[in-house]
Amino acid sequence: MHAYESEFREPLINGLDKNYTKITDDLVAPTERNSTMWWIATLLTGAGAAFFVFCLGWTVWFGIGTWGLNKTVGWAWDITNFVWWIGIGHAGTLISAILLLFRQRYRTGINRAAEAMTIFAVICAGMFPIFHMGRVWDAGFIFPLPNTRGPLWVNFNSPLLWDVFAISTYFSVSLLFWYSGLMPDFGTIRDRAKGKWRKYIYNILSFGWQGSAKQWQRFESLSLVLAGLSTPLVLSVHTIVSFDFATSVIPGWHTTIFPPYFVAGAIFSGFAMVETLMLFSRKLFSLEDYITINHIESMNKIIVLTGSIVGIAYLTELFIAWYSGALYEQFAFYNRIFGKYLWAYAMMMSCNVLSPQLYWFKSMRRNLWVTFILSIFVNIGMWFERFVIIVTSLADDYLPSSWAYFSPTWVDIGIYTGSISVFLFLFLLFSRFFPTIAIAEVKAIFRISSEAAKAQRAKEANATHGGYVGAYKVGPLDKDSRG
């Protein structure tokens, strides 16, 4: 009846005492207890989020002139931050959709938090282009709305408009995917709620979930088709973001390699951010049995793969610039490496291409400290990648007399760091009130991939055949699998 899984495979749910009751208890527990650490973190990030709002207010009141932009560098931190956040937002849908289609069971431990992260990251991303418009109260006209000027419609030839459609679709479909998965788990919290109000609120959140066979059947049909739709969607989003640059005539931007290179980079940075957050939450909420070293190793494998793809893309760009014989293109890349932004290029190369190579070693992939530090490195490196692409190409344009250097103002810095606070603030709220791990999905893999089930099978086989299943006795074979 169950899908077959080799007994040699490392379990995805650790702990021999696990059963369905224990899984519910463990996974609902973070929403049922108060934590001082949580309050401190939430208040701190809340203050950062308030500063974000203040800086945006400042921008709207005094205008975009408060940013460090100049007549040569018209796009800088704003679009860098936008692309960076959108990239981070890619891991959630990748984990929930693509890994679902590929039937990777390790997704169940991390998909919920990664999807939440996607939604919060896209919210942060959207702020930058919206506030860069200046007259933010007219932002609605990025959509083709009827108006009194003709009507004069938006330009359907423009990649910037495609971006509007791609990102708003991505945001809303991710939200549906995330929330439809949350309903059954809210039902679980409701049914064990003690207080009347708690029960009432979680019932509203669960939409009155019951868990009947027909509901589950439709649930599975919905999540499978949403996964099928989200897979090309997630690939299209960063492809279209890369079109913002690739369809322009700026040297260093006008390259056909951008779509796959951007998508790989997005997955790369997204997984790094998932790791940064997961390493904290598994500790803070004692979820080590559900987000195991095995999960972290799997993510690190994706990081070394996508990091290497990004590295090859950087080298391919350089080769093509040389091989094309296009002078302006060659200058743009020479200038990127040896020009005034040399330090940024070095940061990008070392963080994105060199540092993940450590993950070719199993001991590094399974080391929590290495993983944490590298995930921060990758986040920094991917921010610099966008900065390098955007600013170096613009700063030294076709006319040497207008060459310029970009320096951020306090408003630029405030909005960027503030957006990180907003992101963490939303994530903290999520992890306190919502189930951070998909309870029902973890239960669905319990009989196949948990340590308890594997040990049980080994015991049964031992009784009937007088031997072991493989070399598996009552614990995992792999001596380092307990983390």
Added chain:
Amino acid sequence: MSAASTTSNKFVVGLWDHEEVYLHAIEHIRHKGIEIYDSLTPFPVHGLEDALGYKESRLHTAGFFFGATGMTLALTFMTWVMTTNYPINFGGKPYWPVPSFIPITFELTVLFSAWGMTLTYLVRNKLWPGRVPRIYDKRTTDDRFALVFDAEKLSDADISSIKEVCKKEGAVEVKDKVFAENEGL
């Protein structure tokens, strides 16, 4: 099968704690000709809809038609804007640039399909914020697999034979459940 389609208020609820035992029980109970009113589980149990004899969900077919609607809408709207309503000459490029329409057409196809399917899902599953469902047993969202039998029209002898069958098929608990009139429908 659906919980809200009748006005029964009296039920027999059998609870299992292992999904494999539960699936075998369903097969045997249905084989005996006993009608199962509803089945509740904490997670989607593989093979449950086959055991219950449910037909495949048609939700994905609905998704296809919603997607086709979105695609048609995107293509016709962009064509109308660019060729009829307000044609603009962008540097001598064609008025009807079909390749440029691909990204937005794709996005709207996905958008319509996803929203249409999710809304259909909510309507068909009778889920909305504030709905108060009938909870046959609180542990069906935790660690119990439940079978619900409609006891409204059954004789006491039938009820006790259902209970007996459930126990024989490995139910860890069998109980009566009576709802107040129209409670949680």
